[in-house]
Amino acid sequence: MYLTQGLHRAVQRTPGRPATIFGDRVRTWAESGERVARLAAALKAVGVQTDDRVGILAHNSDIYHEYLLAVPWADAIMNPVNTRWSVAEIGYSLRDCDTQVLLVDDAFTSIVPQLHDVVPLLRTVIHIGSGPVPEGALSMEALIAKYDPVPDARRGGNALAGIFYTGGTTGRSKGVMLSHANILTSAFGMEATRQRVPGGSLSGGRVLHVAPMFHIAGCAPWTESMTLGRTHVYVPRFTPAGVAKAIEQYDVTDTLLVPTMIQLLVDSEAAADADLSSLQRLTYSASPISESVLQRAMDRMPTTEFTQVYAMTELGPVITVLSHEDHADARLRRSVGRAAPHCEVLVVDEQDRELPRGGIGQIICRGASVMRGYWDLLAMTADVLRNDWMHTGDAGYMDEEGYVFIVDRIKDMIISGGENIYSAEVENALSSHPAVKSCAVVGLPDEDWGERVHAVIVPAGDDRPDVEVLREHVKQFIAGYKAPRTVAFVDTLPLSGAGKVLKNELRARYSPRES
Incomplete structure (x- = not known):
């Protein structure tokens, strides 16, 4: 198994079909294959050798697509x-993984x-934008024009495909080492859950890439779509109007959005009148979604199939x-859902013994998609990979039918007065109030x-809801001791690149400082 395999098949089967669309620029599979082979030649010409790391600092584009194929x-x-x-980050x-060649687009030439x-x-x-080439940099288009295509190394199997750095939601960012087999196994597993292939053939469907491609949430649907020839x-980045326009203009059939994106999309006036009927499948992931947001999305897109994926970078x-x-x-x-x-x-x-159904413990996973480890972090790798099982750090339970329910990150669990409180259940209760647009719950030190x-709330309107009203509302759904003791109101919640709330930042912001 190798990531470029889908490109070879698409060039052979449907060379004249569009491979990529970015604004007004459309490239066929034949053109894409030619450019990838020439970019690979350029990388080798500037000194890239087997197993070297090649970085990219850029927003989503068709050039990112070519990078993902040209490097392997x-x-x-x-x-x-x-x-x-x-x-600095x-x-x-x-530096951490000794990356000596870097592709940058116009947004980052200044740094x-x-x-x-x-x-x-x-x-x-290597400059991949359309603006002026930075001093000392090379032009990607000039390199592609200069070098003849080289044969595909067909790098695959257990060879490293990429190093994906985590968002740092729980501390220092770690380089997750994923092989070709890791990433493709996950893609094949996801495909196996689908009821049918889009368009009735391997070359059907159009996938809209909205989640940032630097994150596995962007790379995973790209991989799945490459195997299907979509x-x-x-789009460079998420905006509600931009996503709605792209779905309507390009007859998009598939996309992945994180819950914060879904909320902004369905609540956007700019997207209210857009025709989203081409969207056959919407996958959401990265963080929990409130029931009210999910229902609004399903009402807004009644013909769209919704699929939720529980995922983490370390599991491909x-x-x-x-x-x-x-x-x-x-x-x-x-x-x-249930195991893919x-x-x-x-x-x-805590001793890695399986709990009876309904018992709350740590969720662990085993399979061919499990990462090879963290780059240059042997002790940390050994801590999470034990007896071939990846320990996710998420607390949850499994019901009698095998459905998994997540209650919290283990590190985010709040212990108040000797009672375990899971932030997810408090957030679900708060989110059901119409005055709450979004929220996050953390534990703060208390004498x-x-x-x-402690709840951090983004109000749904211009006025802040009454705190006691919110507390009483929450108590209808969960025990009184779980209701927020303190509340802060903000305009936005801090998010990682994948759309996850950075709870470590919230704890640091609201924790009392020692005098």
Whole structure:
């Protein structure tokens, strides 16, 4: 199994069909294959050798698509860089895995001199934008024009495909090492859950890439779509109007959105009148979705099939899938579905013993999609990979039918007055109030209770809801001791590149400071 396999098949079967669409630029599979082979030749010409890391710092585009294929074509390893990081964080990721060649688009040309300062080993920068080429950088288009295509190395199997740095939601960002087999196994497992192939053939369907491609949430649907020969439609970044326009203009059949994107889309005036009827399947992942947001989305797109995926970078990424059919059961909507076909899932206690159904413990997973480890972090790898099982750090339970329900990140569990409180259940209760647009719940130090439940709320309107009204509302659904003791109101919640709430930032922001 190798990531470029889908490209070869598409070039052979449907060379004249659109491979990528980015704005007004459309490239066929034949054109895409030619450009990938030439870019791979250019990478080798600038000194990229087997197993070298090649980075990219860019927003979503058809060029990103070519990078994802050209790097393994040249027998190298991808390092997609988080576009939301500071120069210091970007520099850390490049130094950490010794990335010496970096592709940058127009949005990041201004920081190239700073990157050279913080990454002394960065020897080659390749400009992939349409603006002026930065001083000392090479033009990708000039390189493609200069070098003849080279044969595909057909790098695959257990060879590293990429190093994907985590968003740092729980601390230091870690480089997750994923092989071709890891990523493709997850893609095949996801495909196996589908009822049918879009368009009735392997070349049917158009997928809209909205989630950032540097994250596995962007890369995973790209991989699945490559194996099916779908056309890839790219928008640089998420905006409700931009996504709605792209779906309507390009007859998009498939996309993946994180819950925050879904909420902004269905509540957007700009998207209210758009024709979204071409969208056959919407997959959502990365964080929990409130029942009210999910229902509004299903009402807005009644002919769209909704699928939820529980995933993490370390697992390539799919763990469990909640099918469209499962969404018909209101109880199951609070679950993340059942184990995907390619993996085993258990809920275990602190000694890794499987718990009876309904018992809350840590969710662990085993299968061919499990990462090879964290880059240069042997002890941390050994801590989470034990006896071939990946320990997710998520707390949850499994019902009698095998559906998994997540209650919290283990590190996010709040212990108040000796009672375990899971932030997800408090967030679900709060989100059901019409005055709450979105929220996050964290535990803060408390002299009397050890920790107290603190809610950070984005109001749905211009006025802040009354705190006591919210507390009483929550108590209709959960025990009184779980209701927030303190509340803060904000305009937005801090999010990672994948759309997850950065609870470590909230804890740091609202924790009392020692005098």
